[in-house]
Amino acid sequence: AASLPLASLVPRFSRLATASVVVLSATGSAAYALHVGSKDLLATTTYGRALAVKLVLFGVLLGLAAHHRFRLSPRLARAGQALAAAFGRGVAAEVAAGALVLAAVGAMTSVTPSRDAAEARARSGVIDHVALPAGELTLRVMPGLVGNNAVAVELADTRPAAAGTAADAVLRVTAPGGVARPFDVTLRPAGAAAGRERFVAHGSFFTPPGTWRTEVIVRRRGLDDVRHAFAARITRTPDERIEQRVDDALAAPIPSSAASIAAGAALFQTHCAPCHGPEGRGDGVAAAGLATKPADFRLHVALHTDAELYAWVALGIEDTPMPAFRDTLDRDELWHVVNHLRATFGAGIGSGAGGAPDGG
Incomplete structure (x- = not known):
């Protein structure tokens, strides 16, 4: 009971x-x-x-x-x-x-x-600091997300011989997993304050997401280079991840045949080579007169999906000299250009990329 x-x-x-x-x-x-x-x-x-x-x-x-x-x-x-x-x-x-x-x-x-x-991380970006024998070196990447970023390097060079001597700074960037060759980004001087020199750059250097080896090299005549490799973790926002899944679901409607690639090559020489150069290096005859250096396709194409390439060729890239070709080329011609870019400059990666190339 x-x-x-x-x-x-x-x-x-x-x-x-x-x-x-x-x-x-x-x-x-x-x-x-x-x-x-x-x-x-x-x-x-x-x-x-x-x-x-x-x-x-x-x-x-x-x-x-x-x-x-x-x-x-x-x-x-x-x-x-x-x-x-x-x-x-x-x-x-x-x-x-x-x-x-x-x-x-x-x-x-x-x-x-x-x-x-x-969102707070996006506002603060990637910030790293190291003390070296030559002085203190700081790297900032804002916002630290795939796409356009502002890069700032600060150096407090404590060597007596460095005082009053001009310096050049370069960022040597290596993508996660070695999906593309390392490339250099020239940093421009942005003044000095409180004994710290500042160098900056702005552009789409970091695609795809992941941990990028970001080596800062500061050269000064008559002195050893100041250099250090930072690990910059670049992420996507949730909205960008959703967009990426949509991009990955969009297959090129024009098969990448020999005929399509040849047609795209001809269109490339007519419409793209004047800025990007006949070999896609970003060194076309019109490049020198542009405010933003045209993208080097050898570095960029392999990092982007077909859908992204199509969108940039068709719609252009805002705030850059890259024009829209949707009124000049029809849909099939735009895809011929994409097929040519893919066949010539890179097979692409599974994760795609969320940022635009520099432009032009």
């Missing part, structure tokens, strides 16, 4: 526990949709990791609730006190899991939500 109250209590407890777990599931899903929105942010932010722990514990609680409701409850009604200890252990496990859920929720409320953290 002593077991009857417990036998009648178990179904009620199980129903309450199941309802609580459903509420946890709903709030966890809502938190993911509102404050995370992507698997990357789930894994790379404190808020996302806490939410992931909460969701895992939700699964544990759901399993325990189901065990109590559908296995222990019927058996407890028949066996009475014999299963009371097992039920007690199960309740203790649920209480422990519930406490861990509360800890995860506490962590979530004490840190910045993933979306806000990503």
